Amino acid sequence: MPERSTQIEKLHAVGRYALGVDWADRHESIIPYRSIRRACPCVTCSAASPDRALSLEAEQLLDVQVLGGQSVFVRWGDAHETVLLVDELRDLCRCARCVGEPDYPISGR
Numbered sequence: 001m002p003e004r005s006t007q008i009e010k011l012h013a014v015g016r017y018a019l020g021v022d023w024a025d026r027h028e029s030i031i032p033y034r035s036i037r038r039a040c041p042c043v044t045c046s047a048a049s050p051d052r053a054l055s056l057e058a059e060q061l062l063d064v065q066v067l068g069g070q071s072v073f074v075r076w077g078d079a080h081e082t083v084l085l086v087d088e089l090r091d092l093c094r095c096a097r098c099v100g101e102p103d104y105p106i107s108g109r
């Protein structure tokens with residue numbers, strides 16, 4: 001299996017509502033728990049409306065672990081569990097670099 005460029009160096013809480021991710025390529029993400037919960041790919045969550053209201057517990061992160069460097073396991077306050085691929089977590093990064101700064105337009109525009 002080829003080495004993946006997307007690897008997590010460290011996870012840490014940023015305030016009470018966001019997860020900080022230090023990536024092996026020196027990128028840093030701050031991802032709100034809400035975004036992670038809404039990205040949950042499980043059958044229950046993908047069947048539910050993306051606009052549904054989430055309870056406070058549902059956005060409360062109890063535990064987060066990197067599994068084998070390939071995926072991230074999250075346990076929520078409402079006992080729900082989410083497993084995201086590391087790449088999927090990286091896709092949730094909304095920093096200027098990942099979203100595309102106006103100074104550096106995406107090619108084709």
Ligand SMILES: [Zn+2]
Binds near residue numbers: 045046081
């Ligand atoms: Zn889910």
Ligand SMILES: [Zn+2]
Binds near residue numbers: 028093095
């Ligand atoms: Zn980013």
